[in-house]
Amino acid sequence: MATRYEADTARRTELPVPPRIAKPILLIEDDATLNRLIISQLSRAGYNLKGVLRAQDAKRAIEEEEPALILLDIRLPDRDGLDFLQELQHICPVIVLTAHGAIHQAVRALKLGAHDYLTKPIRPEELELAITRALDHAQLKRSGDFLKDRLQSLVATTMVGTSKVFDEVRRQIALFGPTDATVLILGESGAGKELVARSIHESSARAKDAYVAVDCSTLHENLFESELFGHERGAFTGADRRKLGLVEVAEGGTVFLDEIGELSLGLQAKLLRVLELGTYRRVGGVTDLKANVRFIAATNRDLVAMGAQNRFRTDLYYRLSRFVMNVPALRDRGDDAVQLARHFVRTRNFHRGVDKVLDDSAVAAIRTYQWPGNVRELRNVVERAVLLSGEESAITAADLGLGIKAEPPAPDEGIRFTFKHLPTMDELQAQYIEMLLERRHFSRAKIAEALGISERSVYRILQTLKTRG
Numbered sequence: 001m002a003t004r005y006e007a008d009t010a011r012r013t014e015l016p017v018p019p020r021i022a023k024p025i026l027l028i029e030d031d032a033t034l035n036r037l038i039i040s041q042l043s044r045a046g047y048n049l050k051g052v053l054r055a056q057d058a059k060r061a062i063e064e065e066e067p068a069l070i071l072l073d074i075r076l077p078d079r080d081g082l083d084f085l086q087e088l089q090h091i092c093p094v095i096v097l098t099a100h101g102a103i104h105q106a107v108r109a110l111k112l113g114a115h116d117y118l119t120k121p122i123r124p125e126e127l128e129l130a131i132t133r134a135l136d137h138a139q140l141k142r143s144g145d146f147l148k149d150r151l152q153s154l155v156a157t158t159m160v161g162t163s164k165v166f167d168e169v170r171r172q173i174a175l176f177g178p179t180d181a182t183v184l185i186l187g188e189s190g191a192g193k194e195l196v197a198r199s200i201h202e203s204s205a206r207a208k209d210a211y212v213a214v215d216c217s218t219l220h221e222n223l224f225e226s227e228l229f230g231h232e233r234g235a236f237t238g239a240d241r242r243k244l245g246l247v248e249v250a251e252g253g254t255v256f257l258d259e260i261g262e263l264s265l266g267l268q269a270k271l272l273r274v275l276e277l278g279t280y281r282r283v284g285g286v287t288d289l290k291a292n293v294r295f296i297a298a299t300n301r302d303l304v305a306m307g308a309q310n311r312f313r314t315d316l317y318y319r320l321s322r323f324v325m326n327v328p329a330l331r332d333r334g335d336d337a338v339q340l341a342r343h344f345v346r347t348r349n350f351h352r353g354v355d356k357v358l359d360d361s362a363v364a365a366i367r368t369y370q371w372p373g374n375v376r377e378l379r380n381v382v383e384r385a386v387l388l389s390g391e392e393s394a395i396t397a398a399d400l401g402l403g404i405k406a407e408p409p410a411p412d413e414g415i416r417f418t419f420k421h422l423p424t425m426d427e428l429q430a431q432y433i434e435m436l437l438e439r440r441h442f443s444r445a446k447i448a449e450a451l452g453i454s455e456r457s458v459y460r461i462l463q464t465l466k467t468r469g
Helices: 004-010 032-044 057-062 080-088 098-111 124-146 150-156 166-175 193-202 221-229 264-277 302-309 314-320 336-347 358-369 374-388 425-438 444-451 453-469
Strands: 025-028 050-051 069-073 093-101 118-121 183-186 211-215 252-257 295-301 323-326
Touching: 025 032, 025 057, 032 050, 032 124, 050 057, 050 080, 050 425, 057 080, 069 080, 069 124, 080 098, 093 098, 093 124, 098 118, 166 193, 183 193, 193 211, 193 252, 193 295, 221 264, 264 314, 295 425, 302 314, 336 358, 336 374, 358 425, 425 444, 425 453, 444 453
Parallel strands: 025 050, 025 069, 069 093, 093 118, 183 295, 183 323, 211 252, 252 295
Antiparallel strands: none
16 A cells, blocks of 8 residues: 555656755664655655664764765654754754654754754655755855855956957866866966956856855965864864864855965875865864865966975876966956956046046056066056045056156145055055145145045054154
């Protein structure tokens, strides 16, 4: 005689395609017949399922491979289900399965941390929808601050430039993006390697999932491993709870490893293991986890030369360099520098009511300058120029401060000054105020008005200048 579950399965309607997950779903159900039926139905729906009959078997299964979701029968032969739930809910989302007459237990289960509950007999459509909701919720929770607004992502990946060498970059992004292969991006510091990495992510099937950038040059070795792979509670002093690593946070998406040439040999070995086997372990963990992410790496170093000096693993280089992209330096991109400068002026124009433009002298200066700091330097120069040009609509070559000399201004003319280096905002502000003070008719109030700050702020800056003096 067919069960209610079998009958519902036979007439089930079309449901959404299950989300892509690397980890299995663990079913803990002591009714062997129902266990087999649920596994069969969910497997046909495209889910990866593992079924056990007891809590003891569930523990072993979790040690072998951490699940993405647990379906837990609230009554088990060797363990109280609610007690077991308190352990399991720290691992992954748990959906409780309960008999119709035990609703009060299901409510208690929700208070103890269960994501949802279903009453037996279980309808297939209801079960699949509950699983989809739980996995979607887990993905959002994992991503947290790393999930960006879609519009912000598209703005961030604006590719400005029409030079032939940059058109080749676009062509390669379109070629490599749809694949799931690792990409190694080479180029000088500030050339736009992360912009290219994000564009590859946005053109891939993983675009709807998280993009997580990791700066390999700024983290201590022990901290880096914990950041990338996460750690278990008690793994080291101060580890009072489990922490998810960035690989786990980015599940389904992309991990961008910037400045990968700065990784130590020890961390290179751990990263190689992830790339070769697709698995990793949290610090202090004993369970292998699947890395359902795409890796993109970037560096301004010569990894081949570093390999010859035993400073970079050649086997890791071969794993990373299946597809290699070279991002050209700004000085090799022709008139792209002018296009980029105009783009930065439009996006960083923070003077209300003033539409900033680059005048002819500024355009000429941008074309002739070599831009050793590439796009990053150009962006910083434009930001300062927007500030220094004040309420004037035209940004001049002198505002850019690229080494163009100017005659000292007459008392009532605009201010022009240059540095022998790229100044900080504090240095610019200090010199600006000092020059205003040399004009005797500039009071503290007038300086505050010119800078767009309060008189109290001007007073504090003057006190700092006196201290430096």
